[in-house]
Amino acid sequence: GQQVMQIPQYQHVQEGEDFTTYCNSSTTLSNIQWYKQRPGGHPVFLIQLVKSGEVKKQKRLTFQFGEAKKNSSLHITATQTTDVGTYFCAGRGGGADGLTFGKGTHLIIQP
């Protein structure tokens, strides 16, 4: 079955430092989505990437989808304490409904 690997599992940064999480799929994806889950909360949709090589920005967040549509990354510039949480990538293969989530990257920010 489809597997989505995500690294790192944990990332400690000082407030103001940058942060990047990487996602790799064992199969080509039709699209990839990113979600953020705050401690004790539920996953909240951030963005969807569909096109090969696509890059999208949301303020300090930059999302990339690889040329082969098998990998993706999320980069946060100048982290803030509000960025704390777990960031999940989630991929959907051709013909499948259910998103396969990566293990997530837990972002811990030290003031």
Add this chain to the structure above:
Amino acid sequence: AAGVIQSPRHLIKEKRETATLKCYPIPRHDTVYWYQQGPGQDPQFLISFYEKMQSDKGSIPDRFSAQQFSDYHSELNMSSLELGDSALYFCASSSAAGDEKLFFGSGTQLSVL
């Protein structure tokens, strides 16, 4: 704006008991997904429904079943509960005509003692 509603928020059961979790999707959303999330784990896809028919199946145990009703709400039925079933169960909904993003409910925390 209306969100995905799940009930109950918390549920405590004994081993071998049964449990029913309910999910009310966002109005006009036609697809419902069920996910299981263990502590510190990623959400694991269980099953999904589109227009009241099962559309995809993930790692749902045979002891579990689910359905989507005519009003689009969904129920996850869990029987012969085991300790390992203790987890947070999320329901999510989406619109097939939309951009396929999932809207998650707040989840049901199931504890099996």
